[in-house]
Amino acid sequence: MAAEISPKAKAWLAVAAVPIIIYTLLPIGWILSLSLKGGTSINDRNYFPRKWSWDSYKYIFTGGAHDLFVPALINSIGICLIATIVGVALSAFAAYGIARLEFPGKRLILNTALLTAFFPAISLVTPLFNVWRSVGLYNTWLGLIIPYLSLTLPISIWTLSAFFRQIPWEMEQAAQVDGATSWQAFRKVVLPLAAPGVFTVAIISFFTAWNDFVYATSLSSTPGKAWHFDGAQTVPATLGYFTGKSNFIPATGFVAAAAVVVTIPVVILVLFFQKRIVAGLTAGAVKG
Amino acid sequence: MSTIEMKHITKVYGDGFKAVTDVDIDVADGEFLILVGPSGSGKSTLLRMIVGLEDISSGDMLIDGQRVNDRAPRDRNLSMVFQNYALYPHLTVFENIAFPLRLGKNKLPDDQVKKMVGDIADVLELREHLDRKPANLSGGQRQRVAMGGAIIRKANAFLFDEPLSNLDAKLRGQMRTEISRLQRRLGVTTVYVTHDQTEAMTLGDRVAVLRRGVLQQVASPRELYEQPVNLFVAGFIGSPPMNFLPATVGDGVLDMPFTQVPIPQEVSAVKNKGDLVIVGVRPEAFEDAALVEEGQRAKGITFQAEVDVTEWLGNEKYAYLPFEPHPDVQAALNELDRELDGEAMRTQLVVSLDGTSKIRQGDSAELWFDPAAAHVFDAESGENLTRDEAKAAEIAEESESDRKRELERAQQREGSPV
Numbered sequence: 188m189a190a191e192i193s194p195k196a197k198a199w200l201a202v203a204a205v206p207i208i209i210y211t212l213l214p215i216g217w218i219l220s221l222s223l224k225g226g227t228s229i230n231d232r233n234y235f236p237r238k239w240s241w242d243s244y245k246y247i248f249t250g251g252a253h254d255l256f257v258p259a260l261i262n263s264i265g266i267c268l269i270a271t272i273v274g275v276a277l278s279a280f281a282a283y284g285i286a287r288l289e290f291p292g293k294r295l296i297l298n299t300a301l302l303t304a305f306f307p308a309i310s311l312v313t314p315l316f317n318v319w320r321s322v323g324l325y326n327t328w329l330g331l332i333i334p335y336l337s338l339t340l341p342i343s344i345w346t347l348s349a350f351f352r353q354i355p356w357e358m359e360q361a362a363q364v365d366g367a368t369s370w371q372a373f374r375k376v377v378l379p380l381a382a383p384g385v386f387t388v389a390i391i392s393f394f395t396a397w398n399d400f401v402y403a404t405s406l407s408s409t410p411g412k413a414w415h416f417d418g419a420q421t422v423p424a425t426l427g428y429f430t431g432k433s434n435f436i437p438a439t440g441f442v443a444a445a446a447v448v449v450t451i452p453v454v455i456l457v458l459f460f461q462k463r464i465v466a467g468l469t470a471g472a473v474k475g
Numbered sequence: 476m477s478t479i480e481m482k483h484i485t486k487v488y489g490d491g492f493k494a495v496t497d498v499d500i501d502v503a504d505g506e507f508l509i510l511v512g513p514s515g516s517g518k519s520t521l522l523r524m525i526v527g528l529e530d531i532s533s534g535d536m537l538i539d540g541q542r543v544n545d546r547a548p549r550d551r552n553l554s555m556v557f558q559n560y561a562l563y564p565h566l567t568v569f570e571n572i573a574f575p576l577r578l579g580k581n582k583l584p585d586d587q588v589k590k591m592v593g594d595i596a597d598v599l600e601l602r603e604h605l606d607r608k609p610a611n612l613s614g615g616q617r618q619r620v621a622m623g624g625a626i627i628r629k630a631n632a633f634l635f636d637e638p639l640s641n642l643d644a645k646l647r648g649q650m651r652t653e654i655s656r657l658q659r660r661l662g663v664t665t666v667y668v669t670h671d672q673t674e675a676m677t678l679g680d681r682v683a684v685l686r687r688g689v690l691q692q693v694a695s696p697r698e699l700y701e702q703p704v705n706l707f708v709a710g711f712i713g714s715p716p717m718n719f720l721p722a723t724v725g726d727g728v729l730d731m732p733f734t735q736v737p738i739p740q741e742v743s744a745v746k747n748k749g750d751l752v753i754v755g756v757r758p759e760a761f762e763d764a765a766l767v768e769e770g771q772r773a774k775g776i777t778f779q780a781e782v783d784v785t786e787w788l789g790n791e792k793y794a795y796l797p798f799e800p801h802p803d804v805q806a807a808l809n810e811l812d813r814e815l816d817g818e819a820m821r822t823q824l825v826v827s828l829d830g831t832s833k834i835r836q837g838d839s840a841e842l843w844f845d846p847a848a849a850h851v852f853d854a855e856s857g858e859n860l861t862r863d864e865a866k867a868a869e870i871a872e873e874s875e876s877d878r879k880r881e882l883e884r885a886q887q888r889e890g891s892p893v
Contacts, residue, residue: 360528361561363548365575365624375577379565 278343350384695874706857721804
C-alpha cells in the first residue's frame with residue numbers, strides 16, 4: 188500500500204509535473220498541428236494552425252499518397268499482430284519449460300537468448316539482406332516477422348519465465364490432482380495467473396515491431412498494392428517516400444498526418460493494456 | 476470409496492537421500508488414517524506418492540486393488556487439500572469449487588454444476604461467498620473452499636496435507652471437528668498428514684507414526700498412547716510428553732531417580748543386574764498422594780520429591796521436579812528430543828496432578844503413581860520391553876469395531892450430502 192500523501196505535497200507534485208508534461212507533449216502537439224495545417228500554411232511558423240483542415244489526412248487516405256500509405260498501414264498492422272501473437276505464444280511455451288523443468292543446457296538457452304539481444308540491429312541487417320534476397324524472403328511479410336521475433340523473443344522469454352516462477356507449483360499440482368492434463372493446467376491456471384506478464388510481453392513485442400525502422404527499410408522495398416500482399420514495407424519506412432503534390436509544396440503535412448495515424452493504435456493499446464496489467468497485478472495472492 | 480494399500484514403498488531422491496523407507500500400510504475403506512511425524516519424517520512425501528505428485532522409487536501403491544504407480548495424478552481420482560489450500564486466485568469461490576467439473580473427464584452441464592456447487596456451499600456454509608475471490612476470504616473460509624473443491628468430485632479418497640497449519644489455534648480446533656464430521660458423513664477413505672499430535676489423536680481412526688522415513692507404528696490413538704512400540708512413539712504421542720527416567724536394574728527392582736519400582740518380568744528376562752534401561756511414565760499417571768484413596772494407594776508407589784515449579788490450569792496442575800540424569804542415558808534422550816523438534820531442556824519430571832491439589836512450588840511433596848502404568852524401554856534400541864501384545868490386539872479390535880459403528884451411525888443420521 189502506498190503511503191498517504193498529504194494534500195499539500197499533492198499540490199506541489201502537480202506543479203512539478205506540469206513542466207514535464209509540457210516537455211513531453213510539445214512535439215506531439217506539434218505533429219498534430221502540422222497535420223492539421225492546410226496546404227501552404229505549413230511554413231507559417233505558428234505552433235497552432237490558423238486554418239484547420241483535414242486535407243493532409245484526405246491526401247494520405249484517398250488522395251495522392253493513398254497507394255503508398257494504405258498498403259503500408261495494412262502491412263504494419265498485419266506484420267506486427269502476427270509477430271506479437273507468434274512471439275507471445277512461443278515465449279510462453281519456452282518460458283514455461285524453463286521455469287518448470289530441470290534439464291541440461293537450461294542456463295545455456297537463457298544466456299544465448301540474452302546474447303542475441305546484445306547485437307545491434309544494424310550489424311545484422313546487411314547479412315540478413317543478402318540471405319533474404321537469395322532465399323526469396325526479401326520484401327515479404329515473413330521476411331520481417333522473423334527478425335521481429337528474434338528481436339523480441341529474448342526479452343519475452345526472460346520476462347515470462349520470471350512471472351511463471353512466481354506462480355506456486357502447488358497451484359498446478361492441485362489442478363492435476365483435480366483431473367487436469369498438463370495442457371489444461373497451463374491454460375486454465377498458469378496462463379491466467381501470469382496474465383500481467385503476458386500482456387507486458389505482448390505490448391513490448393508489438394511496440395518493437397511497430398516502431399522498427401532499420402529492418403523495415405532494409406528488408407523491404409515497396410508497400411505493394413493494398414490487399415495484394417505483394418510488398419512488406421511498413422509505415423515508418425514508407426514515410427520517407429512521401430512526396431508533395433508539387434515541388435513547391437513540402438510533404439511535411441502528409442508525413443505528420445501519417446505519423447498521427449500510426450500513433451493512435453499505440454495510444455489505444457497502452458490505455459487498454461495498462462488497465463489489464465494493473466488489474467492483474469492487484470488481483471491478490473492466495474495466502475494471507 | 477476405496478482402499479489404499481502401500482506395499483514396501485520406498486522413495487530415494489536423485490541425490491541418494493532416502494525420504495521414505497519400506498513403508499507398509501493398508502488403509503481400509505472409509506478409514507481416517509493419519510500420517511504423523513516430526514519435520515523430515517517423510518510423511519508429506521508419502522502422501523504425495525499416494526496422489527502421484529512424487530514418483531515411487533520402489534514398492535507398489537494399490538488403490539482398490541489396482542496398481543497405480545505409473546498413473547498420472549489425474550487418473551487416480553483422488554482429491555487433495557494442500558497446506559496453503561492452492562486456491563485459484565483468478566477464479567471466484569464458485570469456480571474454484573467447480574473447477575474439477577470443468578475439466579474434460581468429468582465435465583458436466585452448467586445447471587448440474589450449479590446445483591452441485593450450491594449443495595456443497597450449503598454444507599460448508601459458503602453460500603453467500605460464492606461470487607467472491609479467494610483473496611477476499613478469511614483463513615477459515617479459504618480452508619472450506621479448498622475442502623469444497625475436494626469433495627465435489629466423487630473421489631476415491633481424500634488426502635490432506637497439513638490443512639490446518641495456517642490457521643490460528645481457535646479456528647484450528649473448529650476446523651478439526653468440521654473435518655472429522657464431514658469425513659464420517661461422507662464415509663470416504665481419508666489420509667491426513669500432520670505434525671501435530673493433537674490432530675493425530677483426535678482425528679484418526681488409526682495413526683501411522685513415521686521417523687526419518689521409517690514407519691514406527693500404525694495403530695489406533697489409544698494403542699499408541701497405551702502400548703507404544705518404542706521410545707520415539709511414546710515420546711511423540713501425548714501432551715505433555717511422557718517422562719523418561721534413566722534406571723538401573725537392581726535386585727528385583729529398578730533404581731530410578733526419586734524412587735524404585737519392582738522390576739517387570741519381561742525386563743528381568745532380558746536384562747541383567749547393573750544394565751541401564753529407560754522407564755517411561757506419563758505425567759497423567761502421577762497423583763498427589765494426599766488425594767489418593769487408601770485402597771488405591773497401596774497398589775502404587777509413594778515417594779517424596781522437591782517441587783521446583785507448579786502450573787495451575789484449573790482442572791489440573793502441572794508440577795516440575797528436576798533430577799540428575801545418568802550421563803549415558805542423557806545423550807540418548809537429548810538425541811530423541813532433537814528429533815521430536817524439541818529443545819534439550821533441563822531434565823525434569825513433569826507430573827499432572829488434580830486441580831485441587833495443595834502442592835505448591837518449593838514444597839517437598841508426596842506423590843503417588845501406579846507402576847503398572849510405566850513402560851520400560853531398552854536404553855540402546857529404544858524398544859518397549861513391556862509392551863503387552865495381547866492388550867494391544869484387544870485395543871485394535873475394539874477401535875476397529877468402534878470405527879465401523881461410528882461410520883454407520885453418522886451416515887444413517889446425516890445421509891450423504893453429495
